Structure formats: C-alpha cells, structure tokens
Amino acid sequence: MNMLSLPRARPLGKVHVPTVTLAHGGGGKAMKDLIDDVFVSAFDNPALAPLEDQARLDLAALASHGDRLAFTTDSFVVDPLCFPGGDIGKLAICGTINDLAVGGALPLYMACAVIVEEGVAIDLIRQIALSMAKTARDAGVQIVTGDTKVVQKGACDKLFITTTGVGVIRQGLELGAHLAQPGDIVLVNGLLGDHGAAILTARGDMALDAAIESDCAALHDLVDRLLVAAPGVRCLRDATRGGLATVLNEIAHASGVAIEIEESRTPIREDVRGFCEILGLDPLYLANEGKIAAIVPAAEADRALAAMRAHPLGSAASAIGRVCQGEAGRVTMRTAFGGRRIVDMLVGEQLPRIC
Amino acid sequence: MKYVDEFRDHGKARILVNEIESLVRAMNLTAERPIHIMEVCGGHTHSIFRYGIEGMLPKEIELVHGPGCPVCVLPMGRVDDCVAIAERPEVIFATFGDAMRVPGSQKSLLQAKAEGADVRMVYSPMDALALARNNPTREVVFFGIGFETTMPSTALTILQAEREGIQNFSVFCNHITIVPTIKAILDSPDLQLAGFLGPGHVSMVIGTEPFAFISKYYRKPMVIAGFEPLDILQSIWMVLKQIQEGRCEIENQYERVVPEAGNGPALAAVSRVYELRAFFEWRGLGSIDHSGVTLRDAYARFDAERRFAIPNAKIADPKSCQCGEVLKGVIKPWQCKVFGSACTPEAPLGALMVSSEGACAAYFQYGGIKQATAKKAGVAA
Numbered sequence: 001m002n003m004l005s006l007p008r009a010r011p012l013g014k015v016h017v018p019t020v021t022l023a024h025g026g027g028g029k030a031m032k033d034l035i036d037d038v039f040v041s042a043f044d045n046p047a048l049a050p051l052e053d054q055a056r057l058d059l060a061a062l063a064s065h066g067d068r069l070a071f072t073t074d075s076f077v078v079d080p081l082c083f084p085g086g087d088i089g090k091l092a093i094c095g096t097i098n099d100l101a102v103g104g105a106l107p108l109y110m111a112c113a114v115i116v117e118e119g120v121a122i123d124l125i126r127q128i129a130l131s132m133a134k135t136a137r138d139a140g141v142q143i144v145t146g147d148t149k150v151v152q153k154g155a156c157d158k159l160f161i162t163t164t165g166v167g168v169i170r171q172g173l174e175l176g177a178h179l180a181q182p183g184d185i186v187l188v189n190g191l192l193g194d195h196g197a198a199i200l201t202a203r204g205d206m207a208l209d210a211a212i213e214s215d216c217a218a219l220h221d222l223v224d225r226l227l228v229a230a231p232g233v234r235c236l237r238d239a240t241r242g243g244l245a246t247v248l249n250e251i252a253h254a255s256g257v258a259i260e261i262e263e264s265r266t267p268i269r270e271d272v273r274g275f276c277e278i279l280g281l282d283p284l285y286l287a288n289e290g291k292i293a294a295i296v297p298a299a300e301a302d303r304a305l306a307a308m309r310a311h312p313l314g315s316a317a318s319a320i321g322r323v324c325q326g327e328a329g330r331v332t333m334r335t336a337f338g339g340r341r342i343v344d345m346l347v348g349e350q351l352p353r354i355c
Numbered sequence: 356m357k358y359v360d361e362f363r364d365h366g367k368a369r370i371l372v373n374e375i376e377s378l379v380r381a382m383n384l385t386a387e388r389p390i391h392i393m394e395v396c397g398g399h400t401h402s403i404f405r406y407g408i409e410g411m412l413p414k415e416i417e418l419v420h421g422p423g424c425p426v427c428v429l430p431m432g433r434v435d436d437c438v439a440i441a442e443r444p445e446v447i448f449a450t451f452g453d454a455m456r457v458p459g460s461q462k463s464l465l466q467a468k469a470e471g472a473d474v475r476m477v478y479s480p481m482d483a484l485a486l487a488r489n490n491p492t493r494e495v496v497f498f499g500i501g502f503e504t505t506m507p508s509t510a511l512t513i514l515q516a517e518r519e520g521i522q523n524f525s526v527f528c529n530h531i532t533i534v535p536t537i538k539a540i541l542d543s544p545d546l547q548l549a550g551f552l553g554p555g556h557v558s559m560v561i562g563t564e565p566f567a568f569i570s571k572y573y574r575k576p577m578v579i580a581g582f583e584p585l586d587i588l589q590s591i592w593m594v595l596k597q598i599q600e601g602r603c604e605i606e607n608q609y610e611r612v613v614p615e616a617g618n619g620p621a622l623a624a625v626s627r628v629y630e631l632r633a634f635f636e637w638r639g640l641g642s643i644d645h646s647g648v649t650l651r652d653a654y655a656r657f658d659a660e661r662r663f664a665i666p667n668a669k670i671a672d673p674k675s676c677q678c679g680e681v682l683k684g685v686i687k688p689w690q691c692k693v694f695g696s697a698c699t700p701e702a703p704l705g706a707l708m709v710s711s712e713g714a715c716a717a718y719f720q721y722g723g724i725k726q727a728t729a730k731k732a733g734v735a736a
Contacts, residue, residue, distance in 0.1 A: 279478075
C-alpha cells in the first residue's frame with residue numbers, strides 16, 4: 001500500500017473512537033463531529049463553510065469561464081482503498097475532473113457523497129478525505145457540498161464515494177464522440193493499462209510482485225494545452241473501465257467510422273505487458289485513470305502530439321492510429337507481428353485463462 | 356520482453372509466410388480445396404487470433420480450432436455439480452477465472468456467486484489450499500479442471516495437503532486427458548484433417564511419445580508447437596513440409612520447452628494421485644473412454660465427489676448447439692446456427708463461446724460476427 005504518499009492524518013480530533021459506528025450516520029452529535037472533523041476541515045472553502053443543504057454558486061462567475069455548464073457524476077468502489085499510485089479519494093476527484101475535462105470543460109466545483117461501512121477506521125477515512133482535498137486543491141476545484149451515510153457491516157465494502165462535478169465549457173469548443181472523420185489521427189497521452197494492472201497486483205491474490213503504479217491523475221491541464229495547440233480536436237475520451245479498446249469502439253460506433261491502430265505504436269509499459277502475458281489478459285482492455293484518447297484532424301496531429309509530450313502527464317504520448325473509411329464501428333489493430341485483428345468491445349470482465 | 360519479443364519478429368514472420376506460400380504452390384493446393392490443419396490446443400487458438408495469423412496465411416490453408424480448451428469441453432451436468440457443491444453453506448468453492456462463466460443447465464458459477472454462493476477466483480490450486488488453511492471452519496473445494504497441463508499442479512497440491520494434514524480441502528476432479536480425445540477425432544467419419552499442431556503445454560508434461568499412434572496408425576503428421584506466433588507459423592510450415600515430402604511423423608518444434616520424455620516428477624505425481632476413469636463425458640463430443648481421471652482410493656478424503664452428495668445428472672447439450680461439429684472442424688464457428696445470435700459471449704449457449712480460448716469466443720472477439728465483411732477487408736476471421 002502506498003499510504004506513505006497520502007497526507008498525514010491528524011491524531012483523533014472531535015471523533016474520539018477509532019472506528020466508524022452506526023451512530024456516525026444517525027444524524028446526531030456523532031455524525032456532526034465526524035463530518036466537521038473529517039470532511040469539513042479537509043475540504044474547507046467559502047462555499048462549503050455555511051453548511052447549508054446546497055452550495056450556492058455565483059452564475060456570473062460561472063459564465064465568465066464559458067457559455068455552457070458541464071455536469072457529471074460518477075461512483076467509486078475500488079478494492080483495495082489504497083493502492084500504489086493513489087487511493088479511492090484521489091481516484092474520485094481525478095475521475096470526475098477528467099469526465100469534465102474531456103468535454104472541454106474547465107472543472108470548478110464538486111459534490112462528494114460517501115457511504116461508509118461501520119467498523120472502518122476513522123483514521124483511514126480521514127486520510128482519504130485529506131487525499132481528496134489535496135487532489136482537488138491542486139486541480140483548482142472546490143468541494144462545495146456533500147453527504148455522509150453509514151451502513152451496517154456487510155452492506156457495503158468499506159467505503160464508496162460518489163463525486164459530482166460542475167465545470168464550464170469554453171466558448172466555441174465542440175467535442176463529441178460522433179465527430180470523428182476518416183483521415184483523423186488517434187492519439188493517446190501515455191502508457192496504457194497501468195491502473196488496471198496496479199489494482200490487480202494490489203489485491204495481492206496472484207502472488208505477483210510487480211511494481212506497477214496507477215496512472216491516476218487529473219488531466220484538465222493537459223487537455224487545456226492540447227486544445228490550445230490543436231483547436232480542431234474532434235473528440236476526447238478518458239480510457240477508464242474497459243480501457244482503450246472500449247473507448248475506440250464507442251467513438252467508431254458514434255461516428256459511423258472505422259478505426260485502425262498500430263500495436264507497435266501503442267505505448268504499454270514492459271511490466272504491464274509481462275503482467276498481461278502471465279495472466280492471459282489484453283492490456284488494451286485494462287482500466288486507466290490518467291489516459292485519454294484524442295481524435296485530431298491530421299493537419300493538427302503533430303501540434304497536438306507535441307503539446308501532449310510537453311506536458312508531464314503526456315511525455316509518452318503517441319499517435320497510435322487513424323480513423324478510416326470502412327465498416328462503421330469496426331476497430332482493428334495491425335499487430336507488431338504483421339497480422340491484423342479486430343479489437344471488439346469487451347464482454348463482461350476479463351477473466352484470467354486456465355493455462 | 357526478453358525471450359518473448361524474439362518470437363514475435365515481423366521480419367522473420369514474413370520470411371516464414373513466404374516459405375509457406377512456396378510450399379503451397381509446390382503442393383498445387385487451391386483455395387477451393389484448402390488443406391485443413393487442426394490446432395488441438397486452445398492456447399494456440401488464442402494466439403492465432405491475437406496476432407492475426409489466419410489473415411497472414413495463404414487462403415489454401417485453413418486452420419481448424421480443436422478441442423483443447425478444457426473449459427469448452429466441460430459438460431453442462433458437471434457445471435451443475437459445481438454449482439450444487441458451491442451452494443452448500445459450509446463450502447468455499449475455488450476456481451480458475453474462465454470457468455466461472457460456463458453455463459450449467461440452470462446457472463453458471465458466476466450467477467451462483469451473485470446469488471450468495473461463496474465462489475472465489477484463484478490462480479493456482481495452491482491458492483485454494485491457502486484458503487483452506489486460512490478458513491479452518493469451512494470446506495474448501497478446488498475445481499480441478501484442465502488437461503495434463505494443470506493436472507500435476509492439482510496432484511502436487513493434494514500431496515501437500517496430505518503432508519500438512521489439512522482436513523478441510525478437497526478437489527472436484529474434472530481433469531481430462533488429451534490422447535483419447537485426439538483418437539476420437541481421428542475416428543470421426545467426417546474427418547477432413549491433413550495434420551495437427553500438437554499441444555505444447557500438455558507435451559511439456561507427457562512428452563512426445565504418447566502421440567506416436569497418430570502418425571503410426573492414422574498416417575497424419577503432428578508438430579508439437581509453441582505458443583508464440585513464430586512458433587505457430589514455423590509449426591504450420593513443418594506440417595506442410597511433412598505432407599509435401601510424404602513423411603508422417605511427430606515432430607517437436609517446441610524443443611526449448613518440451614523434453615521428448617516429458618517431465619518425470621510431474622508424471623510421477625500424476626500417476627501417484629490419479630487413475631483413469633472408465634469414461635468421461637465431453638461437451639459436444641459425447642462420452643470418450645478413459646479420457647478423464649479421478650483420485651485414487653488412497654486420496655479419497657480429498658475427493659469432493661466422495662465427500663459431498665453430487666447430483667451427477669447427465670444434461671444433454673442444447674439441441675441448437677453445434678459445438679461438437681466445430682470442435683471436430685466439420686464446420687467453422689460462424690457456420691453454427693446460433694453463433695452470434697442465441698449464443699454470444701454475454702449469454703453463451705455453448706461452452707466454446709465462454710473461454711477466451713474457445714474457438715467461437717475467439718472468433719467473436721477477434722474476428723467479429725460479420726465474417727464475409729471481415730474476409731473482404733482481409734482481416735483475420
């Protein structure tokens with residue numbers, strides 16, 4: 001567990017017991033103490049401070065950033081809660097920021113709901129809240145409202161987090177999965193599959209000792225620079241669950257085009273390749289938490305790639321393929337071996353093979 | 356990756372494909388009457404699709420995807436037995452991942468898990484033994500499945516459990532053996548095969564001698580093949596070369612891993628723990644004599660079949676399923692009546708659609724269901 005990278009939790013504050021109990025969800029003093037001590041103190045900002053039932057956001061301030069509101073929500077249920085390269089808190093903030101960013105939105109505000117299983121250590125919740133606060137602060141996002149529920153042992157798996165984000169889409173930007181055109185270039189901002197491999201390794205049930213860290217990161221700054229360098233970008237998608245393969249299939253279907261990628265240009269860490277070889281998994285389907293696929297007009301592809309590579313979260317960016325005529329919705333890959341295969345949607349979850 | 360990338364070299368692949376094309380010309384093969392070569396092992400099927408090997412081969416060669424995926428040939432009744440064991444409240448049922456989706460007559464292990472059965476995915480039988488150690492008040496049952504490749508590891512785990520005196524561990528033994536199965540395919544009246552790519556992992560354990568009957572009595576060539584794409588191309592070339600030269604032998608392309616005599620300690624563990632069953636039921640192929648193993652009496656206490664009441668019902672394969680014909684290479688997966696319609700990886704009717712090593716699932720995943728379009732586009736399909 002990479003707990004060392006988390007902000008250090010304070011010793012017990014208002015909450016004087018080591019674990020969450022049902023009383024912390026009962027609506028009384030214990031609950032108020034938990035919220036004040038763990039969440040409010042970590043997320044501290046002017047919009048949250050009044051602790052009303054809703055955050056009140058200034059419309060004029062929002063409108064100054066663009067002309068459309070972007071609004072998104074996602075739930076996070078990862079096991080284990082802390083893993084190399086991140087934790088569920090960082091994941092919940094980055095995931096929602098990225099969902100806003102790939103629509104061309106500047107992420108501004110966030111709501112956060114947590115469901116905690118009784119018996120979880122308060123200290124762990126506190127560390128995760130601090131991790132959320134740090135990630136949001138670093139990204140310039142404020143967590144302005146939230147909710148806390150405590151459920152009986154067994155009713156959930158330790159801690160679930162739902163984050164809802166609000167951002168503003170800058171004027172003139174129009175991104176969409178339906179906008180890819182034959183001739184466009186497919187870019188990714190770096191090495192694929194790190195998050196999926198890190199989580200599987202961190203679960204510790206495979207006796208595999210691989211030092212793979214999750215790529216969990218907020219991508220809005222990288223997206224911002226990409227859009228400045230290549231304003232004609234057609235589509236951005238973050239390649240989370242289902243991996244790059246799923247995202248490309250979604251784009252190919254929505255745009256009614258075919259996409260062809262090159263295995264030799266698709267960046268995958270050596271450790272992740274080895275990990276997938278052993279378990280019979282395909283890295284194209286492994287989850288990422290800091291990777292986007294971008295569909296860019298060919299004329300802007302070089303500039304887009306250079307902008308990605310100039311950013312710390314895009315140093316291993318690569319142009320991996322192109323959009324082409326052909327059967328609508330079909331994604332194919334030219335294998336490094338010289339063959340060609342179809343990259344279909346994943347069915348269910350990837351299961352390791354017998355031998 | 357060291358010792359892996361060397362076997363995926365594009366330049367060498369091109370040279371081999373050229374050699375294969377030369378042989379095809381020299382043999383006067385035509386696309387109308389292609390030569391059929393069966394890869395017995397599911398691991399080969401997986402590699403063939405993953406690297407797009409079918410699309411690289413001349414149209415005069417057709418690969419037939421054989422019965423070598425243990426998940427695919429597991430009969431429905433045995434899956435029902437697994438579910439019955441798994442649903443016992445005292446049981447933790449430990450299984451390899453890809454066996455969880457195999458459909459039984461009512462449900463799969465994945466569905467049983469969703470309904471509350473304690474089904475755990477493990478990566479080796481030793482992981483299941485660790486579960487038994489860590490849960491002394493529960494009964495841990497390991498789903499022993501696979502050919503000679505996985506048979507020794509289950510046997511060694513039982514021997515380990517015996518040494519440790521572990522009381523709450525047993526194996527639901529569904530291990531099967533490849534040789535009688537190949538024989539059953541060779542005896543099939545509609546056989547159209549010209550040769551075989553032999554199973555590399557199985558041969559690593561049993562060696563090459565057990566396959567001698569194929570060349571000796573059935574006059575078919577076999578090349579024991581590795582799993583990297585260059586291994587497969589070279590093995591196809593070796594099979595063709597035998598046919599062209601009128602030879603009929605068991606050759607070993609996978610010499611770097613497969614010793615001619617097999618793996619002594621693994622074979623010793625296998626013969627110590629198991630004995631042949633009189634017959635075993637295969638999905639799609641029916642009952643095949645001496646094609647499965649069970650635990651010897653000395654290890655009865657580790658045998659889940661003797662430890663629990665098991666329904667052991669014979670469940671006929673769905674009538675619309677043509678898994679058997681696909682397994683024997685009589686039809687291609689997409690020619691099955693239900694391929695891609697009633698039978699998909701999301702809702703598999705036949706087991707060939709379950710495991711990623713199953714011919715139908717591999718076609719579906721890597722070949723898509725619109726074969727005609729795919730062929731036109733020159734895509735492996």
